[in-house]
Amino acid sequence: MNKKEFIERLCMGLKSLPADEAQKTVLFYSEAINDRMEDGMTEEQAVAAMGSISEIVRELCGIEYTESESADKVSAEDDKVTEYTAAESISEIEIRRGMCVNLVHSVDGLIHIKSLTGERFIVSPGGKGEIIVTRADDEIFKGDFQKLRSVHDVVELVSSSLVNALKSFASIDIQLELPEGCDIKLRLGSGSSVRGKGLSFGDISFKASSGDIKVENVKASKVAFTTASGDIKIGELTGEQVVFNSVSGDVEMENSSVSDTIYVRSASGDIELDGVSAKGATTLTTSGDLSLAGGNFNTLSLKSTSGDIDISGTGIKEKLAAATISGDITMEIGEECPLIKLEAVSGNVEAEIAGRYKTEVNSVSGSCRVINSTTGETENRLTANTVSGSIKIVCG
C-alpha cells in the first residue's frame, strides 16, 4: 500500500472521531511515513511499519473496525475529481475562509461539492456525524488538509489552519452543486466568496463576511444577502422578497424584478438599484449613498443619515418618501407620482419632475426655488422641506 492509500483508508476508518482528532491522527501518521522515507525506507516499507489500520482505529476509536469495500473503491477511483455528495435534506452549508464558491445546479437532486482547482478530495461522510475531506495528493503538509463537517444537517467546509501556518495560502475554488428549487442557507467565512449564474431556488440566505456575493440570472422566492465588508452584486434576479444587509460593502442590483418588497440596509456601503422593479422598496443607509436608476415601484421609502439619495428615471406609481439629515437628495423622473415627500436637515433637495403637481416647499434658512408650470387642478402633491439646505424644484 502506498502512503496515499494508507491516508485515505485511515480517514475512512477515523470517521467516528471528531474532525479535529481525526485530522491530528492523520497528520501524525503522515509525518511518521515521511520521516521513515527520509530515513531511507521505501514508501511501501514505511507504510507497512505503521501497522494495520484496523488496529489503529480500534485503539483510537475503541471500536472493532474492518475496512469496508468503500475504502477500496475510493482509492481505486484515482482519476475522478473527488466530490462530496449529501442528501437534499441538508439546508445549511458553511464555507470557511479562503474559498471561491461557484454555484451551479446538480442534475441528480443532491448536493455535490467539487474542487475546481485540481485538488482532489477524499471525503468520508458520516451521516449526521462528521465528514472529513482530505486532499488526495501526497503533500498533505503543504496546507491542503480540509475538513467537511456535517452536524445535524449542517455542512461545513473548512480549510486547514495549517494553510495559514505555512502562509502558502491560496484561495481554493469549490463548485457547489445544489438541487434546483431547494432552500439553502450559505455562510461564508472571511475571504470566501460566492458566485453563480442561471439558478433557481426556493428561499435563499447568503451570508458573507469579507468576500463578495455575485449572482446573476437567479430565480428565488425569499432572498437574503448579508455581508460585512464584501460587495453584493446581483443581476437579473426574479423573486418575491429581497433583503440586503451590508456594513461597509456595496450593494448593487441590476435588471431585477421583485413581486413584493426590497429592503436594503447599509452603514457605509453604497446602494445602487439599476433597472429594478418591485412593489415596494425601503432603503436605509448611514453614510453610504443610494442611487436609483430606472425601474418601477409602487412605493419607495428612502432614508439616509449623511449619504446622498439620487433617483433618476424611476417610475413611482403611488408614493415616494425620501429623507436625509446631511445628505443631498437629487431626483429626475419623467413620470407622474401622486405623492412625493422630500425631507432634509442640512442637505440640499433638487428635483426635476414631469407632470402636474401641487407643490408645498419650505426651508427654514436655505433658499427655495420652485418653477411650476402646472395650471389647473391636480391630485398630485409634492412637498419638500429642509432646515438649512437649499431647495430647487422644477415641475410641469
Place this chain on the structure above:
Amino acid sequence: MDIQLKRGILDVCVLKVLAGGDSYGYQIIKDLSDHVKISESTLYPILKRLEAAGALTVYSREHNGRLRKYYSITDVGRERIKVFLSEWDEVMRAYDFIKEERH
C-alpha cells in the same frame, strides 16, 4: 507483556526519551528501539494520553517544507518518571515474590 503493565512502562519510557531533549515521533521510536519495541500505532495513543495529562507539550516546526510535531516534557512529566522509579522497588519486591520458588 501484560498490556496494562506495558502501557505504564512505555509511558515512562517515552518521557525518559523526552527528558533528554525535545523529539518527534519517529525519533522517539528510534531512540527506544534498543530497549523496547514500539510502533507508531502504539506511540500515538501514548503521546495523546501524556499530552492530555499535561506530562508533555506539543509544538510544530518546519522540516523540509513540511510541518513536524515536536514533543517537550513538562515538570509534570519529570515528576512522573520520579514517581515511577520510587514505586519500582515495590514492583521488584512483588517480582521477587512471584519468581521465588516455594520451599
